[in-house]
Each structure stands twice: as C-alpha cells, then as structure tokens.
Amino acid sequence: MTDTPINLDSLRQRIDELDSEILRLISARAECAKQVAEVKTASDPGAVFYRPEREAQVLRRIMELNPGPLNSEEMARLFREIMSACLALEQPTKVAYLGPEGTFTQQAALKHFGASAVSMPMAAIDEVFREVEAGAVNYGVVPVENSTEGVVSHTLDSFMDSSIHICGEVVLRIHHHLLVADTTLRDKVSRIYSHPQSLAQCRKWLDAHYPRAERVPVSSNAEAAKMIKGEWHSAAIAGDMAAKLYGLEKIAEKIEDRPDNSTRFLIIGSQHVPMSGEDKTSIVVAMRNQPGALHDLLEPFHRHQIDLTRLETRPSRTGVWNYVFFIDFKGHVDEPRVAAVLEEVRLRASELKVLGSYPVGVL
Numbered sequence: 100m101t102d103t104p105i106n107l108d109s110l111r112q113r114i115d116e117l118d119s120e121i122l123r124l125i126s127a128r129a130e131c132a133k134q135v136a137e138v139k140t141a142s143d144p145g146a147v148f149y150r151p152e153r154e155a156q157v158l159r160r161i162m163e164l165n166p167g168p169l170n171s172e173e174m175a176r177l178f179r180e181i182m183s184a185c186l187a188l189e190q191p192t193k194v195a196y197l198g199p200e201g202t203f204t205q206q207a208a209l210k211h212f213g214a215s216a217v218s219m220p221m222a223a224i225d226e227v228f229r230e231v232e233a234g235a236v237n238y239g240v241v242p243v244e245n246s247t248e249g250v251v252s253h254t255l256d257s258f259m260d261s262s263i264h265i266c267g268e269v270v271l272r273i274h275h276h277l278l279v280a281d282t283t284l285r286d287k288v289s290r291i292y293s294h295p296q297s298l299a300q301c302r303k304w305l306d307a308h309y310p311r312a313e314r315v316p317v318s319s320n321a322e323a324a325k326m327i328k329g330e331w332h333s334a335a336i337a338g339d340m341a342a343k344l345y346g347l348e349k350i351a352e353k354i355e356d357r358p359d360n361s362t363r364f365l366i367i368g369s370q371h372v373p374m375s376g377e378d379k380t381s382i383v384v385a386m387r388n389q390p391g392a393l394h395d396l397l398e399p400f401h402r403h404q405i406d407l408t409r410l411e412t413r414p415s416r417t418g419v420w421n422y423v424f425f426i427d428f429k430g431h432v433d434e435p436r437v438a439a440v441l442e443e444v445r446l447r448a449s450e451l452k453v454l455g456s457y458p459v460g461v462l
Contacts, residue, residue, distance in 0.1 A: 128185060129188055132185035132186065132188050133188050133189065135189060136148065136188065136189035136190065139189075147370060148186060148189045148192075149186060149190075149192050149237065149238075151267045151366070151372050151457060151458055152372055152373050152374065152378075152458055153375075154182060154458075155267075155377070155458035156375055156376065157178070157182065158175045158178060158179065158461045159377070161174055161175055162175050162461070172462060175462055176462065179210075179462065180213050180214060180215075182213065183214060183215040184213070184215045186213075186215065187215040187216070191215075192212055192215075192217065192237050192238065193216075193217045193219065193235075193237050193238075194208050194212055194217065194219065194236060194237065194238050194239065195218075195219045195220075195227045195230040195235075195236040195238070195239045195240070196208045196219070196220060196221065196227065196239065196240040197220075197221060197223070197224055197227060197240070197319070198221055198319070198321070199222075199322060200220055200321060200344055201320070201324060201337070201338075201340045201341035201344040201345065202220075202320060202340075202341070203242070203273060203320065203338055204240055204241065204242055204364060205218060205220065205240075205321075205340065206338065206340050207240055207242075207269050207271045207362075207364040208240040210269055210462060211240065211267065211364075211462070212238070219236060222318070223253075223318075224241050224242075224251075224253045224254055224257055225253070225257050227240070227241050227367070228257045228261050228263055228367065231263055231367055231368060231369065232261065232262065232263060232369070234369070237368065238366055238367065238368045239366070239367045239368070240269075240364050240365070240366055240367075241254045241364065241365055241367060242362055242364050242365075243255070243363050243365045244362070244363050244409070245296060245300070245361070245362045245363075246357070246359060246360055246361045246362070247299070247300045247355070247356065247357050247360050248296045250411050250425075251296075252413070254365070255425055256413065258383060258425075258452075258454055259383070259416065259423075262369075263367045263369065264367065264368060264369065264371065264372070264454065265365050265366065265367060265454050265455030265457050266367060266368040266370065266372050267365070267366035267372075267457045267458060268363060268365055268366065268379070268457065268459070269366065269460050269462065270361055270362070270363050270364075270460050271361065271362050271364065273338070273355065273360045273361055274338060274339070274353050274355065274360075275293075275297055275300060275301050275320075275337070275338065275353070275354050275355045275360075276337065276338065276339070276349040276351065276352050276354065277291075277335075277349065277350050277351040277354055278324060278327070278335045278336070278337055278348065278349055278350070279334050279335075279347060279350055280327050280328050280346075280347055280348075281348070282328075282329075282331050283327065283330075283334065284332065285350060287331070287332050288312060288332060288333065288334045289311070289313060289332050289333075290312060290313045290330070290334070291305065291309060291312050291313070291314050291315065291334050291335065292322075292323035292326050292327060292333060292334075292335045292336070293315075293316070293317065293320055293323045293335060293336035293337065294316065294318070294319050294320050294323070295316040297320055297336050297337075298314050298316060300355050300356060300357070301336055301355055302356060303356045304351075304354040305354075308351070308354075312334075320336065320337035320338060320341055321340075321344070321345075323335035323336065323337055323341075324337045324341040324342070324344070324345045325345055327347070334350070335347070336354070363460075371455075371456075372456060372457050372458070373433070374431045374433055374434070374456075375458040377459045378429070378430060378456050378457060378458055379427055379428070379429055379430070379456070379459050380427070380428055380429075380430055380431060380437065380453065380456040380457075381425070381426070381427050381453075381457075382425075382426050382428075382441070382444075382451060382452065383423055383424070383425050383451075384396060384423060384424045384426065384444060384451050385415055385421070385422075385423045385424075385448060385449045385450040385451075386422075386423075386424065386447070386448055386449060387448075387449050388421055396444060396448065399443040400428060400440060403440050405428050405436070405437065405440055406428060406429040406430075407428045408427045408428060408429060409425070409426065410424060410425070410426050410427075411424070411425040412424055423450075429459075431456040432453055432456045
C-alpha cells in the first residue's frame with residue numbers, strides 16, 4: 100500500500116486511456132471479422148458465417164480466462180455483443196422467434212444472438228419452423244420447457260414432421276410482473292391477461308392477491324401487455340421487455356410462485372453443428388408396443404454411461420396408445436460411444452430421428 104492519496108482526475112485519465120485501447124482492439128477484431136468473411140466467400144459463396152460451436156468455444160474460453168472483478172457471465176455477455184456486432188459485418192443473422200415483440204422468446208433470441216441480429220416475430224411456433232425450413236431466416240428460437248410447468252408440447256410436436264435441426268439452447272430466468280396502463284384503475288382490476296403458462300406459473304400469487312379477478316389466457320405475454328392499453332379494469336402478467344416496449348407500469352414484481360422459474364429455449368436451423376467440446380444431443384424415438392420397450396430403449400445409455408438430461412413422452416400420430424420418446428443426453432453424435440449407442444437404439448426401435456447435436460448453453 101502507498102501513502103500517496105488516489106487522485107480522482109488521474110483515475111479518470113487512466114479510464115480514458117483504457118477506453119481508447121479497448122476501442123482500438125474492438126476495431127481490430129471487427130476488421131479481422133471482415134477478412135474472415137472475404138476468405139469464406141472467396142472459397143465458398145454459400146458459406147455459413149455463424150458457427151454455434153465456435154461461438155460456444157470462444158465464450159467458454161473468455162469465462163475461463165476472466166480475472167474479475169466482473170463475474171464470468173457478465174464478461175461473456177459483453178463479448179457476446181462484440182461477437183454479434185462483428186458477425187453482422189460478415190453477414191447479418193436473421194432470426195425468427197415466437198412473437199409478438201416483447202415476449203420472453205425474443206429476450207432469449209437477444210441473449211443468444213446479441214442485439215446486432217435481425218429478429219423477426221412470428222405468430223406461432225409452427226411459423227417459426229416454416230420460416231427456417233423455407234430459408235427465409237437463418238435460425239429460429241422456440242420455447243421447449245419450463246422448470247415449473249414442464250414441456251411445451253407444440254414445440255415437440257413440430258419436430259415430428261420437420262427436417263429442422265437443433266443448433267443450440269439458451270436458458271432464461273423468467274420473472275413475471277403485474278403490469279397496468281396509465282388509464283388503469285388499480286383498485287378496480289377485475290381481469291388479468293397472460294399466456295396460459297404464465298398464469299399457471301403465478302397461480303398461488305394470483306389466488307392470494309386477486310382471487311376474484313378473471314384470468315384470461317392469450318397467445319403471449321406481449322399480446323396481454325398490448326391488450327390492456329385500452330381497458331381501464333385490466334392488468335397483464337408479462338416481463339421487463341414487454342413493460343418497457345408498451346409503456347406499462349409494474350405494480351407487483353417477481354410474482355412467479357417459484358423463485359427458480361426458468362424456461363429453456365431451442366435454437367433451430369438447417370445445418371449440422373460440429374463438436375464444441377461440451378455438447379448435448381436430442382433424439383426422438385418410436386418404440387414397438389411390447390413389454391419392456393422402455394427398458395430396451397434406456398439400457399444402452401446406462402451401459403455406455405451416457406447421462407440422460409431429459410425424457411419426455413408424447414402420443415404417436417401413427418396409432419392409438421402408441422408413444423414416442425423425446426430424449427436429451429450429454430454428448431455429440433460424432434463421438435464414437437454416442438454413435439454406438441444410437442446404432443443399438445436404432446436396431447431396437449421402430450423409428451429413430453436425431454434432432455441435433457449442439458453446444459450446451461453457455462449463458
């Protein structure tokens with residue numbers, strides 16, 4: 100320690116110097132990104148610019164090298180935005196998401212792709228799939244499961260007849276707020292709009308605070324936020340983005356029943372994603388309707404010590420009382436032991452479809 104007092108002006112001067120150096124380095128990185136685009140385009144006019152496995156590797160490396168005092172996740176978010184802006188110099192990434200504007204799905208898209216991506220709202224999950232399949236956008240973002248209310252069935256069903264691959268995942272911490280417009284009479288609220296899952300995630304809070312209010316399910320939380328602008332007796336349950344976008348006020352914050360309420364979203368695209376070093380694979384399997392079918396399905400995973408992270412059952416469209424299994428597990432299809440397990444499962448199943456191997460969510 101030194102006895103010399105710290106001079107505020109000298110600290111500000113040091114910050115200015117550091118800012119100049121940061122600016123120089125970001126500009127150098129952006130210039131390098133432009134050169135990468137030129138090299139890729141010269142060798143392959145149809146080159147893919149966004150590489151999920153490469154981005155995951157970079158962000159993991161940043162988090163490992165981070166010396167503080169900013170925490171590793173915050174540092175990774177800063178680099179995500181730098182990478183997003185640099186990628187936009189190479190080729191703007193078009194991303195479809197379940198809209199309208201202000202949904203948690205849009206928030207997940209921004210978290211995963213950064214603010215420089217071109218995000219496009221869709222009215223339904225199957226529209227997101229169609230836009231990606233048609234090539235109108237590079238990627239789509241759809242919700243797949245919530246920690247409180249479970250699986251989003253519409254998303255799983257959309258994979259059944261689709262050729263789309265899962266290219267990534269993002270987990271978003273979900274905070275719900277009770278929102279009102281400037282015209283709302285707060286003591287007269289008799290109707291509350293929100294998405295059905297959000298209403299379910301806030302059930303206990305609503306029972307305690309608004310037991311007599313009508314709960315009206317709508318297509319999205321953002322749609323709920325839009326609807327109350329013209330109704331003096333209504334409120335909406337939605338998140339921060341919807342509140343800011345539609346100019347609403349929070350009269351109660353974080354009203355979700357579970358403090359760990361989170362939603363997992365999938366990034367869907369048309370490409371195969373190479374190994375990143377820490378990956379997950381999703382498959383859908385139809386088993387023959389016979390005793391021990393579930394055991395036959397799971398036994399190879401146990402024998403090869405592959406960690407299952409999720410198992411969901413959905414009714415099959417091919418027959419009454421037949422089911423298909425959606426399975427997530429750690430590993431990549433290009434790993435020999437994973438390939439061996441999938442080959443065993445393929446021989447035992449009536450149908451096996453690999454939905455994709457992709458990096459485990461970094462942020």
